[in-house]
Amino acid sequence: MQLMSEKGAAGGGLRERKKRATRAALSEAAVRLAAEHGAEKVTVEAISAAAGVSVRTFFNYFDSRDEAFVVIDADAGARMRHAVLEAPAHLSPLAALREAMAAELAEAEQQHELWRLHAEVLHASPHLLARGVGAHMAAEADLADAIALRLRGDGDTGGDGPGLYPRLLAAVAGAAVRTSMDHWSAHQEEAAFLDVFHEVFTLLAAGLPAPSA
Amino acid sequence: MQLMSEKGAAGGGLRERKKRATRAALSEAAVRLAAEHGAEKVTVEAISAAAGVSVRTFFNYFDSRDEAFVVIDADAGARMRHAVLEAPAHLSPLAALREAMAAELAEAEQQHELWRLHAEVLHASPHLLARGVGAHMAAEADLADAIALRLRGDGDTGGDGPGLYPRLLAAVAGAAVRTSMDHWSAHQEEAAFLDVFHEVFTLLAAGLPAPSA
DNA sequence: GACATAAGTTGCATGGTATGCAAAGATGCA
DNA sequence: TGCATCTTTGCATACCATGCAACTTATGTC
Numbered sequence: 281m282q283l284m285s286e287k288g289a290a291g292g293g294l295r296e297r298k299k300r301a302t303r304a305a306l307s308e309a310a311v312r313l314a315a316e317h318g319a320e321k322v323t324v325e326a327i328s329a330a331a332g333v334s335v336r337t338f339f340n341y342f343d344s345r346d347e348a349f350v351v352i353d354a355d356a357g358a359r360m361r362h363a364v365l366e367a368p369a370h371l372s373p374l375a376a377l378r379e380a381m382a383a384e385l386a387e388a389e390q391q392h393e394l395w396r397l398h399a400e401v402l403h404a405s406p407h408l409l410a411r412g413v414g415a416h417m418a419a420e421a422d423l424a425d426a427i428a429l430r431l432r433g434d435g436d437t438g439g440d441g442p443g444l445y446p447r448l449l450a451a452v453a454g455a456a457v458r459t460s461m462d463h464w465s466a467h468q469e470e471a472a473f474l475d476v477f478h479e480v481f482t483l484l485a486a487g488l489p490a491p492s493a
Numbered sequence: 494m495q496l497m498s499e500k501g502a503a504g505g506g507l508r509e510r511k512k513r514a515t516r517a518a519l520s521e522a523a524v525r526l527a528a529e530h531g532a533e534k535v536t537v538e539a540i541s542a543a544a545g546v547s548v549r550t551f552f553n554y555f556d557s558r559d560e561a562f563v564v565i566d567a568d569a570g571a572r573m574r575h576a577v578l579e580a581p582a583h584l585s586p587l588a589a590l591r592e593a594m595a596a597e598l599a600e601a602e603q604q605h606e607l608w609r610l611h612a613e614v615l616h617a618s619p620h621l622l623a624r625g626v627g628a629h630m631a632a633e634a635d636l637a638d639a640i641a642l643r644l645r646g647d648g649d650t651g652g653d654g655p656g657l658y659p660r661l662l663a664a665v666a667g668a669a670v671r672t673s674m675d676h677w678s679a680h681q682e683e684a685a686f687l688d689v690f691h692e693v694f695t696l697l698a699a700g701l702p703a704p705s706a
Numbered sequence: 707g708a709c710a711t712a713a714g715t716t717g718c719a720t721g722g723t724a725t726g727c728a729a730a731g732a733t734g735c736a
Numbered sequence: 737t738g739c740a741t742c743t744t745t746g747c748a749t750a751c752c753a754t755g756c757a758a759c760t761t762a763t764g765t766c
Contacts, residue, residue, distance in 0.1 A: 295733060295742070302743095323722065334745050339724060374701045406634075410626045418619075431704065440679070445704055448672045448693055452701065455668035459661045466653075480661055487700040488587045488665065491644065491658050508713070508762055515714095536751070547716050552753060708766090715760070723752070732743070 303341050303354065305331040308394060310348035315397040319349055319405045346411045352398055356384050357419030364426040373427050373446075377453045378481045380423075385457075385477065396468070403465035409458055416454055424450040456480045516554050516567065518544040521607060523561035528610040532562055532618045559624045565611055569597050570632030577639040586640050586659075590666045591694045593636075598670075598690065609681070616678035622671060629667055637663040669693045 309330035313322045324345050328338045342348045363380035371379065388395050402409045421442075427449055428442035460480050464473045483489075522543035526535040537558050541551045555561045576593035584592065601608050615622045634655075640662055641655035673693050677686045696702075 293734070298733090299743085324724090325722085335723095336725095336745055336747095337743085340744075343724085345723065372703050406630050410628075410630045411623070421619075444672070444676050444689065444692065445696065445701075447676060448669065448696060449701055451668040451672045452665050452697070455664040456661065459657070459664045463657050463660060476657065479657065483658065483661060484665070485700045487698045488658075488662055490585050506763070511762090512714080537753090538751085548752095549716055549718095549754095550714080553714075556753085558752065710765090711763085713760105713762075716758085718756090718758105720754085721752105722754105723750100725749085725751105727747090728745105729747105730743105730745075732741100734739105734741080736737100736739090 302331065302333060302337070306333070306338060306341055306348055307352050311352070311394060311398050311401055314349055314401040314404075319401055319408055346408060349401055349408050350412045351416075352394075353388065356388075357416075357422050360384055360419070361422045361426045364423060364430060367430070372485075373431065373449055374453075374481070374485055376430065377423065377427065377449060378478075381453065381457060382474065382477065386474065389473065399461050399465040403462055406462075409462060412458060420450040420454050421447075423453070452484065456484060515544065515546060515550070519546070519551060519554055519561055520565055524565070524607060524611050524614055527562055527614040527617075532614055532621055559621060560628055562614055562621050563625045563628045565607075566601065569601075570629075570635050573597055573632070574635045574639045577636060577643060580643070585698075586644065586662055587666075587694070587698055589643065590636065590640065590662060591691075594666065594670060595687065595690060599687065602686065612674050612678040616675055622675060625671060626667065633663040633667050634660075636666070665697065669697060 306327060310322065310327045313326055313330060324335055324338050327345075327348060328335045331338075338348070342351075360380040363383060364376050367376035367379060402412065424442040424446040427446040431446070457477070460473065460477045464471065464476045467476075519540060523535065523540045526539055526543060537551050538548055540558075540561060541548045544551075551561070555564075573593040576596060577589050580589035580592060615625065637655040637659040640659040644659070670690070673686065673690045677684065677689045680689075
């Protein structure tokens, strides 16, 4: 191996790099085809062909067709979990979560065009935006777990999984991100995504007060 | 017609009553079968047979198999929208939403056994809890619209659909309800559902502060 | 009450989605 | 090189989902 790949979770042998490449190719093909033809008209066969693998292989990577439109980066959850656990102690749980998500989203914007297409595809078929919850639900459970750990300090979440508060926090933050994406997708010219994102978390931290206007 | 049915949206001719009955029979059959055998093992054919209709008819009522597990009451969205619009002016948007949802959930608990089974089914396959977002997304958009109307006072939402705040409010409230259901479903003996529900909205209104403990 | 109309149900045909299995191909390592 | 492991692939199978045409059932009117 001559060159480390750029990302955090990268590295490993040829096998793992190939797998990541295949997965990325499938995701990207799915998003581009959906942006062009509409998500409903894109078959698994078309996605697989565009990525140069068989249909059967597609289903080795994704549990369902929709998942390919939704989960752009499979490792994001693990990275966010790590970020929450490593966040400075003075941050509130909500702020720690906000920072973890902001970092992830900022990185996603590096592939600006794909990210924009992705937002448009989700906005065009709310069905998929919803499905995103499903795909991200595991990640949310992970985040809830991380928050619970952070609150307790030790390595024990209490046996019965994270409590009500961590789960609520993770679920609400997820909803906030999706709302931000959807809103930004409809107003791309008027505001930067990160501005929308921060406005949303400010509203959350303030307890969702009625706007003064 | 000799007797008015009990519910708000009830009434109408024989046709409408039959449709409601068929839909309810399909929903109930789906939930009961899922509670018994696990949602993944329940086919559309089994649900249809249990409800006494053909498979084709099932798909006249639901867009997908999962929808039958998720949407127990198709009119709930419209009722909540109405409740938000009619809520006392002194309530904050969040409180108005909370009251509308609480009323709906209290009514759902009248069919206690079915409601409990429903919560268990969703808890057992998070896949479906997620799908719930999809099914309820239209309702959430409606709620966002109602909140926007309420905030403006007149009959105009501003042309471009509800703004960021109403949408965020509806999405977060939806996430809160789902979290409540999931948590309560795992701790049914320890707390009443409405207690969990109110605790969640209290946390939201307080801006999700770190718990003192 | 009989009729025309609208609405709902059903079976059939069709195509896409998803999974298990076993054979073939690639990779990692000694 | 040769063996163990992982990945891809084709095939068979079952289920999901939709359009269409034929049939049955309410509704309103005369």
